[in-house]
Amino acid sequence: MSRPAQPWLVRATHWANVVLLAVMAGSGLRILVAYPFLGPRGDEYGWYPLQGAPPPSALTLGGWLAGARHWHFAFAWIFVANAVVYVAYLFASGEWRRRLFFPRRDARNAWGTVLHDLRLRKEAPQPIGLYNGMQRLTYTAVLAMAPLVVLSGLALYKPVQLPRLTAILGGYDVARAIHLAVLVALALFTVVHVIQVLLHPRTLADMTVGRDERPEEVS
Amino acid sequence: MSGSTRRGFLARGLRGAGLLALGGGLACDSSRPHAGFLGVMERANEGFQRALFDPDRLAPELGEDEETDLEDFPKYKISREFPVAPAGWALAVKGLVARPLTLSIADLKRLPRTRTRVRHHCVEGWSAVASWDGVRLAEIARLAGVDPRARYVGSGPSTPATRLRGTRRARSMRRRSSPTG
Numbered sequence: 001m002s003r004p005a006q007p008w009l010v011r012a013t014h015w016a017n018v019v020l021l022a023v024m025a026g027s028g029l030r031i032l033v034a035y036p037f038l039g040p041r042g043d044e045y046g047w048y049p050l051q052g053a054p055p056p057s058a059l060t061l062g063g064w065l066a067g068a069r070h071w072h073f074a075f076a077w078i079f080v081a082n083a084v085v086y087v088a089y090l091f092a093s094g095e096w097r098r099r100l101f102f103p104r105r106d107a108r109n110a111w112g113t114v115l116h117d118l119r120l121r122k123e124a125p126q127p128i129g130l131y132n133g134m135q136r137l138t139y140t141a142v143l144a145m146a147p148l149v150v151l152s153g154l155a156l157y158k159p160v161q162l163p164r165l166t167a168i169l170g171g172y173d174v175a176r177a178i179h180l181a182v183l184v185a186l187a188l189f190t191v192v193h194v195i196q197v198l199l200h201p202r203t204l205a206d207m208t209v210g211r212d213e214r215p216e217e218v219s
Numbered sequence: 220m221s222g223s224t225r226r227g228f229l230a231r232g233l234r235g236a237g238l239l240a241l242g243g244g245l246a247c248d249s250s251r252p253h254a255g256f257l258g259v260m261e262r263a264n265e266g267f268q269r270a271l272f273d274p275d276r277l278a279p280e281l282g283e284d285e286e287t288d289l290e291d292f293p294k295y296k297i298s299r300e301f302p303v304a305p306a307g308w309a310l311a312v313k314g315l316v317a318r319p320l321t322l323s324i325a326d327l328k329r330l331p332r333t334r335t336r337v338r339h340h341c342v343e344g345w346s347a348v349a350s351w352d353g354v355r356l357a358e359i360a361r362l363a364g365v366d367p368r369a370r371y372v373g374s375g376p377s378t379p380a381t382r383l384r385g386t387r388r389a390r391s392m393r394r395r396s397s398p399t400g
Contacts, residue, residue: 034343041347042291065343067249074247074260159340160278161271172338172346 005130005206007095013086014207020079023071025183026061030068033060038180040173048177076153083146098130101140109133142189149182265370278337286336287347310359317364330354330362 006014036054039045062068090096101110110133112125117134125132131139155166155175169175197204205211246255253261304324312320322330336350356372 031344035341035345037345040287041345042287061249063249067252069342070252070257070261071247071249073264074257077260077263156344158268158271159338159346161273161276163276163279172340176344 004210004212006210007089007093008210009085009089009093010095011207011210013082013089016082017079017086020075020082021186023061023075024079025187026059027068027071027075028179028183029055030060030062031065031072032180033057034065038173038177045173045177073157076150080150083150099136099139100143101133101136106133106136110137138189142186145182145185149179149186152176152179152182281336281338281348283336285338285348286350292347292349293345312359312363315366315369317366318362320359320363322359327354330358 033054037044037051038048044051060068062071090099105128109125109128112121113132113134115121116124127135151165152169152175155162155169155172156179159166159172159175166172166175169178197207247257248255249257252258308324310320310322310327312322332353333355334350334352336348338346338348340346360372
């Protein structure tokens with residue numbers, strides 16, 4: 001049975017996400033410009049290295065605080081809707097089996113991939129189906145960030161009306177740090193992801209025009 | 220191209236796309252956030268907030284030890300001292316109300332006072348704890364008989380005494396050292 005490496009719904013939600021995350025990151029950074037500190041007033045966090053350093057305006061979207069908030073709160077819902085479509089498809093189609101990380105199947109393979117990438121091991125472990133173990137671990141971790149960024153965002157949006165959520169996250173200011181930490185993690189992922197795609201251009205074709213999965217090409 | 224440059228490029232592209240769509244009714248124009256697509260989503264968010272909001276769920280009262288030092292608050296004030304209302308100053312309550320009111324300082328002082336110490340979450344992203352003291356806005360709304368259709372409260376000067384706007388608020392921030400409110 002041949003099925004596309006990346007079914008059209010995965011491709012559509014993936015590229016929608018590129019645009020949506022760019023809007024969310026840009027408008028979020030513009031909101032951060034208004035108060036580029038982490039931690040409550042008078043008790044700012046010592047561990048945050050960028051206290052008082054506003055993000056460069058080239059990375060921001062929305063022009064001013066109110067504009068950026070409107071962009072952020074408008075596109076947040078579309079981001080959530082896109083994620084819901086993706087997750088519903090993931091489970092309805094059975095795609096989750098070949099995409100998500102399962103320790104029993106993927107852990108050894110992931111570790112072998114790390115050793116190979118660090119030049120500590122000569123031969124690369126064979127991918128198990130669509131991905132190798134390290135890809136599954138990374139993509140699953142990125143997917144897990146989505147609920148974290150949405151929940152911390154909701155706590156920032158209405159901390160008084162959502163007191164339990166805010167408390168679970170450690171309070172308003174911790175939620176704000178989590179919200180920014182997820183952005184940093186996603187940005188780092190994006191850098192590595194783009195480098196990996198440039199090293200393996202075949203995957204770009206899979207994610208754009210869409211091609212059948214051909215295990216024999218994977219070597 | 221690094222991730223950050225790419226993001227900047229995308230942001231510029233999106234800004235351009237927003238401008239191109241101007242007049243199309245679905246524009247995203249940062250300088251007109253109530254119009255176009257941003258306006259549509261603003262109204263959707265208002266619906267979500269109305270569903271979420273429980274008027275009885277208030278910010279929790281905090282202890283005195285949690286109060287943020289006054290020096291750590293941003294300085295948006297027009298003076299270090301509390302402004303003093305000029306003679307004849309009055310608070311006019313009008314709009315979607317059954318009984319438009321004009322409340323003098325003496326009237327306001329006769330109303331039930333409330334005192335609360337809560338964490339304030341600013342739209343800018345900071346949070347800080349302050350004590351507030353004065354007449355509840357809800358009390359003034361009750362007296363004026365606010366129409367249930369009213370959705371916003373605005374405040375502003377209607378007399379030339381604009382420098383003293385701070386005193387118009389039903390609640391005012393207390394100085395920690397000041398024993399009276």
